[in-house]
Amino acid sequence: MGACGGKVVKTLASRSFFRTFDLLLAAANPSLTTLSCWSHDGVACERERHSFSGGRHGFAVEVVTMTWPGRQGWTLMVVKEFWWAGNREKELRSTRWAQLLSGRREDAIAWMRKQGERFDREPEPSTAARRSL
Numbered sequence: 733m734g735a736c737g738g739k740v741v742k743t744l745a746s747r748s749f750f751r752t753f754d755l756l757l758a759a760a761n762p763s764l765t766t767l768s769c770w771s772h773d774g775v776a777c778e779r780e781r782h783s784f785s786g787g788r789h790g791f792a793v794e795v796v797t798m799t800w801p802g803r804q805g806w807t808l809m810v811v812k813e814f815w816w817a818g819n820r821e822k823e824l825r826s827t828r829w830a831q832l833l834s835g836r837r838e839d840a841i842a843w844m845r846k847q848g849e850r851f852d853r854e855p856e857p858s859t860a861a862r863r864s865l
Contacts, residue, residue, distance in 0.1 A: 741845045744808075744830040744837070752848040753810055753830075757796070759851075775800050775843065789824070791815045797833075800843060806835025 741749045760772035761779070769778050776799045783792040794812040799805065809831050815824040832840055 755851045806840045807833040
């Protein structure tokens with residue numbers, strides 16, 4: 733069976749990539765509100781959150797930068813964006829995307845695929861932990 737319950741991470745835009753990414757965050761940094769930097773399996777991770785909340789709307793942008801050091805290193809940025817109306821009562825839009833900032837795409841995808849395969853062998857983190865981002 734492939735990564736993420738039979739789905740192998742193939743691209744930075746695939747559902748399996750983002751599922752693996754969410755599981756990775758829940759496993760490596762279950763308390764995203766307290767850690768802004770951490771490492772997991774040789775990759776340095778940094779999280780930034782930008783948000784605004786007004787009377788009629790609000791938004792939050794979560795940016796996680798992942799860096800694999802060395803000669804064959806890579807840097808990957810993953811962004812999740814949430815918009816809502818009122819006091820977070822009605823979700824208007826959410827989107828997510830990933831962009832390789834440096835290095836080879838194949839190397840970053842291979843590392844994510846390895847993480848996904850680990851999650852196939854291990855029990856999933858709790859639903860509450862996955863929702864923390």
